[in-house]
Amino acid sequence: MKRTSYWRRFGITGRGLVVVLPYVWLLLFFVVPFVIVLKISFSDIDLAIPPYKPLLEWVGENSLAIKVNFNNYAFLFTDSLYLNALLNSIKVAFISTLFCLAIGYPMAYGIARSKPSTRNVLLLLVILPFWTSLLLRVYAWIGLLKANGVINNVLIWLGVIHEPLSLLYTPFAMYVGIVYSYLPFMILPLYANLEKMDWQLLEAAEDLGCRPWQAFYKITVPLSRNGMLAGSMLVFIPAVGEFVIPALLGGPNALMIGRVLWDEFFSNRAWPVASAVAILLLIILVPFMMWYQSVQARESAGR
Amino acid sequence: MTTAGAVKAAPWRDPSARPYVEVERVTKSFGDFKAVDDVSLKIYKGEIFCLLGASGCGKTTLLRILGGFETPSSGRIFIDGEDMTGVPPYERPVNMMFQSYALFPHMTVEQNVAFGLKQDRVPKGEIAERVATMLDLVKLGSFARRKPHQLSGGQKQRVALARSLVKRPKLLLLDEPLGALDKKLREHTQFELISLQDQLGVTFVVVTHDQEEAMTLASRIGVMNQGEIVQAGTPSEIYEFPSSKFVADFVGSVNIFEGKLLEDEPEYVRIASEELGGTLYVSHGISAAPEATVWAAVRPEKVFMSTAQPEGTDNVVRGAVQDIAYLGDLSIYLVKLPTGKVVRVTQPNTSRHAEAITWDQQVYLTWDSTSPVVVTR
Numbered sequence: 126m127k128r129t130s131y132w133r134r135f136g137i138t139g140r141g142l143v144v145v146l147p148y149v150w151l152l153l154f155f156v157v158p159f160v161i162v163l164k165i166s167f168s169d170i171d172l173a174i175p176p177y178k179p180l181l182e183w184v185g186e187n188s189l190a191i192k193v194n195f196n197n198y199a200f201l202f203t204d205s206l207y208l209n210a211l212l213n214s215i216k217v218a219f220i221s222t223l224f225c226l227a228i229g230y231p232m233a234y235g236i237a238r239s240k241p242s243t244r245n246v247l248l249l250l251v252i253l254p255f256w257t258s259l260l261l262r263v264y265a266w267i268g269l270l271k272a273n274g275v276i277n278n279v280l281i282w283l284g285v286i287h288e289p290l291s292l293l294y295t296p297f298a299m300y301v302g303i304v305y306s307y308l309p310f311m312i313l314p315l316y317a318n319l320e321k322m323d324w325q326l327l328e329a330a331e332d333l334g335c336r337p338w339q340a341f342y343k344i345t346v347p348l349s350r351n352g353m354l355a356g357s358m359l360v361f362i363p364a365v366g367e368f369v370i371p372a373l374l375g376g377p378n379a380l381m382i383g384r385v386l387w388d389e390f391f392s393n394r395a396w397p398v399a400s401a402v403a404i405l406l407l408i409i410l411v412p413f414m415m416w417y418q419s420v421q422a423r424e425s426a427g428r
Numbered sequence: 429m430t431t432a433g434a435v436k437a438a439p440w441r442d443p444s445a446r447p448y449v450e451v452e453r454v455t456k457s458f459g460d461f462k463a464v465d466d467v468s469l470k471i472y473k474g475e476i477f478c479l480l481g482a483s484g485c486g487k488t489t490l491l492r493i494l495g496g497f498e499t500p501s502s503g504r505i506f507i508d509g510e511d512m513t514g515v516p517p518y519e520r521p522v523n524m525m526f527q528s529y530a531l532f533p534h535m536t537v538e539q540n541v542a543f544g545l546k547q548d549r550v551p552k553g554e555i556a557e558r559v560a561t562m563l564d565l566v567k568l569g570s571f572a573r574r575k576p577h578q579l580s581g582g583q584k585q586r587v588a589l590a591r592s593l594v595k596r597p598k599l600l601l602l603d604e605p606l607g608a609l610d611k612k613l614r615e616h617t618q619f620e621l622i623s624l625q626d627q628l629g630v631t632f633v634v635v636t637h638d639q640e641e642a643m644t645l646a647s648r649i650g651v652m653n654q655g656e657i658v659q660a661g662t663p664s665e666i667y668e669f670p671s672s673k674f675v676a677d678f679v680g681s682v683n684i685f686e687g688k689l690l691e692d693e694p695e696y697v698r699i700a701s702e703e704l705g706g707t708l709y710v711s712h713g714i715s716a717a718p719e720a721t722v723w724a725a726v727r728p729e730k731v732f733m734s735t736a737q738p739e740g741t742d743n744v745v746r747g748a749v750q751d752i753a754y755l756g757d758l759s760i761y762l763v764k765l766p767t768g769k770v771v772r773v774t775q776p777n778t779s780r781h782a783e784a785i786t787w788d789q790q791v792y793l794t795w796d797s798t799s800p801v802v803v804t805r
Contacts, residue, residue: 328497329530331517333544333595347534 159407166400167193176394197401207385207402211409214382217296217371218364221303222311225360226353228304229311233352234345236312237319248316251309263302263373270298270374294376302370307363311356318352319345351420358417362410382406438662439472440648446509448473448631449494449599454503456489463489464500465655476625476632478642480679481652487635488603490652494633495524495601508598518547523592524601527608529584531576537563537587538572544595562594565624582613589621593628602634606641618644639679643667651675667727672805676725683731683771685724692718697802698742699724705767709742711797716804723803728772730799733761733785738794747771749789761785763793 132138169178169192184190201207236247254262269275270292277289292298322345330340368383375381382402389399439445447470456464464486471477479487492498494505496517504513512520523544531540538559545555563569566586576584585605592600605621606614622645625632636642642649643663650660651674659671670676673684687701687708699708699722708724716722738744747763750770754777761773771793785791 323528323530325526325528325530326532328517329524329526329532330543331497332495332522332524333591334518334547336518339547344532 162400162403165396166197166404167195168397169194169196170395170397175396177396194397197397198405200398201401201405206380207382207405210380210382210385211405213380214365214367215409217299217303217381218361218367221300221307221364222357222361224300224304225308225311226357229308229315229356230349230353232308233312233315233319236316237322238324251312251316254309259306260369262306263370266298266302266305266374267293270301293374296375296379299371299375299379302374303364303367306370307360310359310363314355314359315349315352318349318355322348351423354420355417358413358420362413362417365410366406440470445472447471447506448475448508449633450506451490451494452504452506454490454493454500454505456486456493456498457501462486462655464493466503467655467657469650469657469660471631471633473631474629475647476622476634476645478634478636478646478649479652480636480639480642480649482678483637485652486655487637487652491524491601491603491633491635494599495522496520497524521598522601523595523597523599525588525592525603525605527603527605529576529588529608531584531587531591533576535575536572537568537574537576537579540576540587541591541594544591548595558594562590565627566590581608582617585609585617589624593624593630596628597630600630600632602632604636605634607636607638614641615644621645643679649679651678653678668801670725670801670803672803673723673725676801676803680727681772682725682727685726685769687722687724689716689718689720689722692716696797699802703767703769704745705765705769706745707742708800709797710800710802712802714802714804716802720804724800725803726795726800728760728774729758731771731773731793731795733763733773733775733791733793735785735789735791737792743797743800744792744794745771746790746792749785749787749791752785752787761791763791 164180165177168180170176171178178192180191180193182190182192232251236244236251239247267274271277272289272291272293274293276292277286280286281289326344326348327337327340330344331337335343366383366386367381368387371379371381371384372387386399386402386406389395389402449469449471451467451469451471454464454467455462467486467490469477479490481487489498493500496512496515496519499514504511506512507521512522517524532543535543541559541562542555545558550558560569560572563572566589568583568586568590571579571583571587576587579587585608589605606617609617618641632645634642634645636645646663648660648662649666650657651666652658653674659666659675661669666675666679670679670682676682676684685699685701685704685708687699687704689697690700690707691698692714694713695711697710697712697714699710701708701724710724714722732738745765747765749761750764751762753760756777758774758776761775763771763773765771773793
């Protein structure tokens with residue numbers, strides 16, 4: 126008792142600590158890095174280490190000058206490279222999300238409607254790829270897609286084609302990689318949503334004159350809307366900034382914003398421009414994140 | 429206990445009457461288990477037919493077969509003369525009210541009720557009119573714009589009822605329709621349901637495990653056990669003339685005395701019962717082999733209890749009061765006979781200052797010779 130009251134005097138309680146912890150985490154690993162990146166995005170490029178000029182500078186004895194440079198942002202809009210990369214990233218993320226939804230929905234539905242014993246095995250299989258690193262899994266796709274890779278060899282052996290198809294380093298390969306990698310993020314929230322579904326509603330709909338596919342379209346689809354939105358956001362948001370998969374599978378023409386950011390940062394050593402790209406990307410994604418949050422809140426409030 | 433419903437003429441007694449719903453030797457097996465076992469049933473137009481049984485007796489499976497949600501393994505179903513055996517639910521002139529109500533959570537009350545009509549492409553004006561009429565009928569007119577999660581249990585039940593009735597089905601199936609309601613509301617709703625059925629003239633098949641509910645609602649009851657219909661009849665037939673020990677015991681409470689036939693005459697039988705420690709005299713004949721083992725069932729309210737010895741030796745037995753439960757309108761006495769058998773007696777508390785019979789008191793029990801029902805299985 127005495128110990129507790131000792132800590133209490135300074136306003137430290139168990140409950141307080143529990144609440145403060147996530148805030149400390151966010152401050153250290155989100156707010157602080159964000160402020161640093163924001164600061165760099167407003168500074169001048171310099172041939173130094175680090176390769177930018179400080180925002181604050183002593184001029185003379187007692188005056189501190191703040192030099193805010195908007196050129197980096199202005200530059201993003203003068204060179205069409207950045208805008209094109211951004212639009213292309215959004216397009217790729219959007220199309221990937223649609224494919225994930227088209228493939229993930231039937232899978233989530235199938236899992237939700239299977240027997241509870243098989244259900245756990247199927248869910249495990251969905252999560253299983255996470256046990257291997259993403260990089261290895263994407264490399265594995267290179268082995269599958271390359272000119273003398275598994276897919277081409279099988280197709281030639283079957284006699285479907287005579288010359289190997291050039292699959293690798295195409296948009297097709299990039300989409301395969303993104304959809305494959307992000308599919309679990311679509312399936313899991315959709316499954317969580319469908320699993321709560323009262324299947325008797327479908328019987329009720331059939332009883333009232335719906336054929337099974339009408340019942341699915343009129344009852345299941347609207348009731349799983351939140352699951353679809355949540356899954357889509359979980360795929361779309363990270364896919365916009367995706368770097369590894371386009372770089373490994375998409376070839377030199379895959380113009381993605383993540384790739385541009387990498388090039389600016391490491392090849393050009395243009396940290397301020399790279400930071401500006403990062404900030405712009407964040408600003409574009411914030412509305413989607415907020416939307417996702419509100420969907421989540423609605424879901425847990427029970428519609 | 430009242431017998432209500434739109435059927436007053438008892439068409440089941442008329443061999444020339446055409447049944448509206450006919451279940452013909454229907455069996456439904458799940459693997460080795462027969463959920464419904466060779467059931468035949470005739471239900472007439474305007475009836476409220478209750479399928480009564482304990483959970484797992486096959487009553488819900490039979491209802492789902494009528495609704496088209498299960499296909500019978502063998503046998504056929506006719507509704508209004510048409511063979512419905514393989515017809516899917518969306519093509520049957522039958523609607524079902526689900527035990528969980530199964531209201532669509534993303535639609536308002538109005539949209540829920542209109543759903544079936546929209547599905548049938550009924551003109552818009554007519555939909556609005558029929559939905560409004562139906563909501564008024566179930567007294568939910570002012571709740572049309574609410575979503576199901578904003579309603580109480582009783583209101584949800586009425587929306588479910590309105591939704592299943594608005595399509596004017598030939599047959600309405602109700603799965604434990606009042607199961608989720610509390611006792612007071614349940615009683616009230618039972619009578620509402622009867623008057624609604626009276627107004628609309630729809631034939632109801634109700635599944636329930638609650639014998640009181642079955643008694644109140646039904647024109648006829650089919651008592652089910654292990655997939656079979658063991659007896660079908662009006663509530664009073666089921667209660668007063670049970671055909672087996674199972675029915676006697678399942679519907680209401682009863683004292684059952686096992687015994688051997690001593691005398692078997694056309695107008696009376698006399699039974700010697702070791703359990704009773706005496707003889708029973710029953711003033712009606714039965715058909716059983718001489719010396720066969722039979723069971724005499726006596727309802728607790730038909731047993732009289734007194735401290736003075738009644739005349740005669742038949743249908744009289746002595747015992748000690750073991751337990752008393754005071755229920756207000758009546759009291760239940762458990763009387764232990766010298767043989768160890770405990771007899772249940774109910775007596776109405778007609779007077780506020782009756783000379784009370786108390787624990788451990790020696791009492792005599794007796795009953796009319798017309799009261800026992802003798803069953804052979």
